[in-house]
Amino acid sequence: MGHVKLHIPGPIEVSPKTFEAFCRPMIGHRGQGFKDLYARLQPQLQTLLGTKQLVYLSTSSAWGVMEAAIRNLTQRKVLNCMCGAFSDKWLDVAQRCGKTAEALQVPWGSPILAEAVDRKLATGGFDTLTLIHNETSCGLMNPLAEIAALKAKYPDVHFIVDTVSSLSAVPMSMDALGVDVLLAGVQKAFALPPGLSVFACSPAALARSATVRDRGYYFDFVEFQKNAEQHMTPSTPSVSHVYALASKVDEIFAEGLEARYRRHATPNDMLRQWATGHGFTLFPEAGYESRTLVCVNNGAKPGGRTIDVAKFQKLVKDRGILIDGGYGKIKGTTFRISNMGDETPATIQSLIDILNDALQQL
Numbered sequence: 001m002g003h004v005k006l007h008i009p010g011p012i013e014v015s016p017k018t019f020e021a022f023c024r025p026m027i028g029h030r031g032q033g034f035k036d037l038y039a040r041l042q043p044q045l046q047t048l049l050g051t052k053q054l055v056y057l058s059t060s061s062a063w064g065v066m067e068a069a070i071r072n073l074t075q076r077k078v079l080n081c082m083c084g085a086f087s088d089k090w091l092d093v094a095q096r097c098g099k100t101a102e103a104l105q106v107p108w109g110s111p112i113l114a115e116a117v118d119r120k121l122a123t124g125g126f127d128t129l130t131l132i133h134n135e136t137s138c139g140l141m142n143p144l145a146e147i148a149a150l151k152a153k154y155p156d157v158h159f160i161v162d163t164v165s166s167l168s169a170v171p172m173s174m175d176a177l178g179v180d181v182l183l184a185g186v187q188k189a190f191a192l193p194p195g196l197s198v199f200a201c202s203p204a205a206l207a208r209s210a211t212v213r214d215r216g217y218y219f220d221f222v223e224f225q226k227n228a229e230q231h232m233t234p235s236t237p238s239v240s241h242v243y244a245l246a247s248k249v250d251e252i253f254a255e256g257l258e259a260r261y262r263r264h265a266t267p268n269d270m271l272r273q274w275a276t277g278h279g280f281t282l283f284p285e286a287g288y289e290s291r292t293l294v295c296v297n298n299g300a301k302p303g304g305r306t307i308d309v310a311k312f313q314k315l316v317k318d319r320g321i322l323i324d325g326g327y328g329k330i331k332g333t334t335f336r337i338s339n340m341g342d343e344t345p346a347t348i349q350s351l352i353d354i355l356n357d358a359l360q361q362l
């Protein structure tokens, strides 16, 4: 059977060029070759995250760093801002780490608003906060800048921000926002095979981490910093991923960041227009739609058209494209289409032609 192109919101389609970089011959991770590779990558990653801090490479999926952030930083109590499957799960993860955690829960598809975060933090006792910038399960983008502005009012609360499905697709400025830990997995907008995450810590987060007991070894932030200063990682990294990341980041800077952000915005607009043009509504609250995917409402909320998603998905797949049939409790009552990575208006137009053809066959 031929390859089915991925338009699910992660992992996403990986280009032959990236695979070629991924398959380069192995080198030792303590040798000069690896150090040179990581050192060359470092300033580019810092620009993408918007930080002067060293960017670390973690051989794990994003959840490794999401759990690590809790284990390195939470001593008293964490506030988990919850608006979808991934952000909801972070509360569970914090509790499984034995931490005291409190939920700020809004209905899936509604944004986390700064006023609500402020009210919660004002009750006191928190030393950490988790926020997902782009809640991939609902196709919703939270107002990160407005929430991050609260950092000035609560300087002792460490803000941990997941940009897994937004980093490199929209502008990010970790330092200017005052974010303490910013993290992303590479199988989303970076369009790499899954298995590597990038993240950075503020000086305050590193200082806090150094005082926290039982933070383990593999994900110890202090170890990441010590090693990154020598252009290395604490343990053997997936060197193949680092090759692939270097290749991708070169592509990103050759294209130019502004052009890249535009290249994500235009296909995203095209997909939104496709959905509304066919009588659907979007699942997230208006004004908070993601820029890297569309989550189409298919009965999860009142209004708009509904279709047999499983059948639609199969018709699209028969035409060589995999779209997502909805996540968790909104499976089937929503469906999702990604525009992350290497997509262009032309590739999205071919996708839309296929979607239209499949809709007609329903």
Ligand SMILES: *Cc1c(COP(=O)(O)O)cnc(C)c1O
Binding pocket: 010, 061, 062, 063, 064, 086, 132, 134, 135, 136, 137, 162, 163, 164, 165, 185, 188, 194
């Ligand atoms: C995909 C995703 C994750 C989980 O990433 P893994 O690589 O499966 O650990 C976390 N947060 C967001 C927003 C995601 O989209």
